[in-house]
Amino acid sequence: MSLKLTILGYNSAVPKRKVAPTAQLLEVESRMFLIDCGEGTQVQLRKAKAKFSRINHIFISHLHGDHVFGLIGLISSFQLLGRESPLHIFGPKGIQDFIMNQLRHTESKCTYELLFTELDKTESVKIYEDEKVEVFTIPLQHRIYTNGYLFREKPKLRKLNIDAIHGYPEIEICDYENLRRGRDFKLENGELIPNSKLTFDPPKTQSYAFCSDTCYWPEIVPIIKGVDLLYHESTFLSDLQEMADRTAHSTAREAAMIARDAEVGQLILGHFSNRYEDLSVFLDEAKPVFENTILPEQLGVYEILPKEETV
C-alpha cells in the first residue's frame, strides 16, 4: 500500500455546515500532495491529523472559490508556524497574483519560499517528477480554465528471486541492481540467463486521477486510462442535464461513463449540488453504468489497492 487518499471536503459552491468544500490529501510513496483548497481546508487538515510540515506541493484545479479560498489561510498559517521549507503551488495562470496580492495587503513576511507553477496549456503535461512519482495535468472543460491532476507511481524495480539466483554462484551482490532493472545475466561460459528466471514482476504501480470541475469531457479518457482510482465530479443528476450543460458540470451518469470508458478501478463521485439531501441517488444513477462507484465520506480515507483487487 503506497497510495492513500483523504477526502477533506467534497461540497460544491456555497459551504454547508457539515460538509467542507473541495480539498483532498493524497499520500504517494510518503509524499503528501494537497489537491484543491476550499475555505476551511486548514481546519479539515487538522481534523485529519495531517502534519502541515509534510505538505510541500499543492495542486489547485481552478480559481473558483470553493476550490481555492482556503489557500491564503493555509499559506499564512504555515508562516505563523515558522515554516522554512519551500512550498510549491501548481495552478492556473493568475494564481500567483491572486495569492501575492493578498499577502501584500496583509503585510505578511514570508518565512519560506513560495514557488508557483502557473498552468495555461490545454493538453496534458507532466508538471512534477521525482524518483518515485509523476504528476500530469488533465485538461478539463469548465466555465474557467481548469485542470484535473493525474498522480502516478513510476514503474518499480523487479523483485529478486533469491532461490533462483543462488543456483548461479557467479551472480554477486553487485549484480543485483542490474537484475532489479530487468537485465539478463551472462554467465562466463557465454550462456544467457533471462531476467525472468532470476526475478519476479515488480509490484504494480498505482495511480489516482482527480477530475473536478468539468462537463462531460471524453477527451480525458486516454489520459486517465486504467487508473486505480478516479474522483470525478457529479454535481447533478441526469434530470438536470440541461443545467449541467449550462454550468459546465457533469451528471452522475456522465461521470460513470468516463469511469467505464477509461476502465478505471474505482470511481468516487463528489461536488454534489446543495439541492440534493440524500446522496444515494447519485449511486443509483452511476452504478448501472459503472458498478464500482462509491460516495465520498468527509475525512474518509481511501487506500488504493491494485486494480485487480478492487474491480
Add this chain to the structure above:
Amino acid sequence: MSLKLTILGYNSAVPKRKVAPTAQLLEVESRMFLIDCGEGTQVQLRKAKAKFSRINHIFISHLHGDHVFGLIGLISSFQLLGRESPLHIFGPKGIQDFIMNQLRHTESKCTYELLFTELDKTESVKIYEDEKVEVFTIPLQHRIYTNGYLFREKPKLRKLNIDAIHGYPEIEICDYENLRRGRDFKLENGELIPNSKLTFDPPKTQSYAFCSDTCYWPEIVPIIKGVDLLYHESTFLSDLQEMADRTAHSTAREAAMIARDAEVGQLILGHFSNRYEDLSVFLDEAKPVFENTILPEQLGVYEILPKEETV
C-alpha cells in the same frame, strides 16, 4: 432589549479545530452588522442561524488573515445565492483591491453592488448613521493600520405620560410628536407646561465597542467611555508582557484597565493566544482590575442590558 451580540469566533492567528477566528454579529435596532470575518465565518453564520440577506454592513478591523480571510467567501456565497441588495464594507485602505483582485481572478459576476468605505484616519470618525444607529471608528494601535468600532443607538424619543397629558384637554394627538422630542407645551392662556411634566425619560440608549487587535492604548478611553459592553482583545497574560508589547497585543490586565478607566458596563475578553488551553487564567488576571469581566463562548449570545443592570 435592542442590542444583541453573537460571537461567531474569537480565536487568534492560526485557526483551531474547535474555535473559529474573529467574527461577530451585532444586532442593533433590527440592523445586522458583521464585525470582522475570519476564515470560515460564513459557516459560523449558518450555525448561528443568521439570515445572510439581513447583513448589509460589514466592518473589518484590519487586514490580518484571522480577521478578513473569510470575507471573499461570504461575498461569493452572497453572489451564488442571488443577492441583489448592496453590501457595504468598511475597512482599511486597500480592502477594495484586496477583494476585487480576488473577484477578478475567480471571474465572478457580481449580482449586487459592493460599496467600499476605505478608512485611513487616525482619529475617531463617524462612518455610518441612520435614524437609529451611529457607528464610529476606534483607532487602535497594532502592527498594521487597525480600527475598532463603536456602535451606539441614537437618543430615543421621550415616553408620553398619558395620565398627565389627559389633564390638559388642549393637548391633541398631533402635539405628541413634539412632546416626544422634548418640547414644552404652551397653553392658550400663555402658561408653559414643562416637558418633564408630560413625559418620562426615554429608554437608555445602548452601546457596544469592539477593540481587536491592539496594544494597551489608553487613547481609546474617551471614545468608548461608558459603553455598556466592551470586547477587548487579550492575546496574552502579563507574564508575556514583553511579547504583548513586541507584537502590539494586550494582556488581560491591560484590557481590564481599559474597561475600568472607560467605566464600561461589562468586558468580554478574546483573541487568546493558542498557547493557553485553560482560559480561566485570563479571568484570574482581569477580574481584580475590572470585576465584571467574562470569557466569550463560541456562538454565545450576549444581550446588552443597560449599564445600571449589569454592573
